[in-house]
Amino acid sequence: MIFMSQHNQTKTSSLTARLCGLALVLSAFTAMASAASAPDASAVVSAADSLARLKAGNARFVAERAENPHRSVTRRGELIGGQAPYAIVVSCADSRIPPELVFDEGLGDLFVIRVAGNVLNDQIIGSIEYAVANLGSRLVVVLGHENCGAVTAARETVAAGSKAPGHIQSILEAIRPAVEATRGKGLADTAQANVRLAVEALKQSKPILQEQVAKGSVMVVGANYLLANGKVEFGPVAAVK
Ligand SMILES: [Zn+2]
Numbered sequence: 001m002i003f004m005s006q007h008n009q010t011k012t013s014s015l016t017a018r019l020c021g022l023a024l025v026l027s028a029f030t031a032m033a034s035a036a037s038a039p040d041a042s043a044v045v046s047a048a049d050s051l052a053r054l055k056a057g058n059a060r061f062v063a064e065r066a067e068n069p070h071r072s073v074t075r076r077g078e079l080i081g082g083q084a085p086y087a088i089v090v091s092c093a094d095s096r097i098p099p100e101l102v103f104d105e106g107l108g109d110l111f112v113i114r115v116a117g118n119v120l121n122d123q124i125i126g127s128i129e130y131a132v133a134n135l136g137s138r139l140v141v142v143l144g145h146e147n148c149g150a151v152t153a154a155r156e157t158v159a160a161g162s163k164a165p166g167h168i169q170s171i172l173e174a175i176r177p178a179v180e181a182t183r184g185k186g187l188a189d190t191a192q193a194n195v196r197l198a199v200e201a202l203k204q205s206k207p208i209l210q211e212q213v214a215k216g217s218v219m220v221v222g223a224n225y226l227l228a229n230g231k232v233e234f235g236p237v238a239a240v241k
Contacts (some may be wrong), residue, residue, distance in 0.1 A: 043136060045086040047219035050139035051234070054087060057104035058232045070106025078108070085111040088131045090198070091143035092118045092150065097225045099143065102232060111137055117150030118142055119174035120198050129208040138218050140202060140209075143232070144195040145225035151191045154179050195222040199235070 045053070060066050085108060089099040093114040100110060111131040113124050131137040144151075153164060154175035163169045178194035199222045203213050212218035222235035 043084040045136075045138065047138040047217075050087045050137075051219070051221065054103050054139075054141065054232070055234070058102055058230075060104045061102050062230045066101075066104045068104065068106065070109055075107050083108050083111075084136050085109055085131065086137065087111070087139040087141060088113070088128050088137045089141045089143055090115070090118055090120070090124065090128070091141075091225075092116060092145055092148055094145060094148065096227060097143065097145050102225060102230060111135060115171070117148060117154070117171050117175050118144050118195065118198060119150075119171055120201055121174070125202070125205055125209070128202065129205075132212055132218055133208060140218065140220040141223050141234075142195050142198045142202070142220070143223045143225060144191045146188065146191070146227045148187075148191050151175055151178070151194055152187060155187065155190055192222075192224060195224065196235070198222070 087109075088111045089103075090113045091097055091099050093116045099112045099114075100106065103110065111127075113127050115124060128140055132140075150171055153168070154172040156162075157164055157169075157172050158176060158179045164172050175190075175194050178190050178197055181197070182189040182193045199220050202209055202220045204210055209218065209220070213220060224233045224235075225231075226233065
């Protein structure tokens with residue numbers, strides 16, 4: 001009985017803590033959203049339509065038929081009150097793959113998060129959650145690329161049992177699971193495993209992303225950028241609503 005009582009008390013206080021936590025999260029998001037202004041429902045683009053739009057933009061970029069949209073003074077003015085980026089792109093910080101260029105988009109179109117090796121951490125996942133919860137973004141793309149310096153360095157340090165200087169090692173540690181999953185294979189395999197692991201981590205990220213993915217309202221997809229021809233190859237895509 002004593003155990004039950006303590007157990008229930010623990011459950012109650014745990015629930016209270018969780019509710020308080022949720023309230024804090026919601027109020028924090030509300031504060032951020034008031035600065036950004038949430039889009040109305042008509043501005044929200046479905047995951048499937050978002051993916052089609054990214055593919056169309058990349059096709060223009062590949063063919064040297066880029067339209068360079070949404071870069072006008074008018075567009076800037078339209079965005080003063082808020083934003084409704086239709087897709088979230090987590091890409092490597094590599095200077096050769098700026099997402100707005102390779103998808104032929106402009107101001108206010110993409111919620112871009114860039115970090116060497118397109119790795120994840122709490123701040124990056126929080127940024128994605130923010131865009132999903134407040135800006136109406138329904139598609140998350142993890143964008144890796146050929147000849148990634150971060151992935152190369154991760155492979156080399158793991159093989160040599162060495163460490164990179166400074167904070168660089170923290171990036172390589174984040175890539176280490178992909179390196180270990182592709183021992184004996186090539187750089188491209190490790191880069192793609194690194195993307196795949198990030199996609200899976202985001203799909204299972206609690207509470208916001210996992211719930212949205214399970215409902216079918218948010219899609220997370222991996223992609224690989226080819227340096228020579230500018231093409232973005234998307235990974236297998238599950239049926240989306
Ligand atoms: Zn890279």
